[in-house]
Amino acid sequence: MFKHILDWFNKPETQEAPSNQTERAIAALMVEVALADDSIEPQERDKLPEMLRHHTGLTTQECLGLIESAEQEVDHAVSLYEFTQHLDKTLEIDKKCELITRLWQISLADNEIDRYEEHTIRKIADLLHLRHSEFMQCKHQALEAHG
Secondary structure: OOHHHHHHHOOOOOOOOOOOHHHHHHHHHHHHHHOOOOOOOHHHHHHHHHHHHHHHOOOHHHHHHHHHHHHHOHHHOOOOHHHHHHHHHHOOHHHHHHHHHHHHHHHHOOOOOOHHHHHHHHHHHHHOOOOHHHHHHHHHHHHHHHO
16 A cells, blocks of 8 residues: 555655655554545545644644555565555654544544444554553543544
């Protein structure tokens, strides 16, 4: 799914500094959750740049570019591990939980949590080494915010 982004991760450091590796990984995971049920609903499409912008601090245009790049590579899926490995090493626990909460918010954008979306979020939380209680706490926070 994210061959282009994975290629970027695997470039030697002399070619390009990984200054936005974290933002790219977060964008990839957000798109993965939105696509978990094989389609991005209009509500999810609207929510993606907002969630990415709030989580990364990037501009809306930068977020749209990252999302577009991730969507274009959807057929080249390899694994989530490359993204979660980087995030697991670089994010503090509170930022990991914030990311999982935002993934839940993306899933809830169309007013339902698809079982494939939930499975994808659970897999991401596991790869980020979050406890089940943290995973559930993030879900409840997203549900409360959603209303």
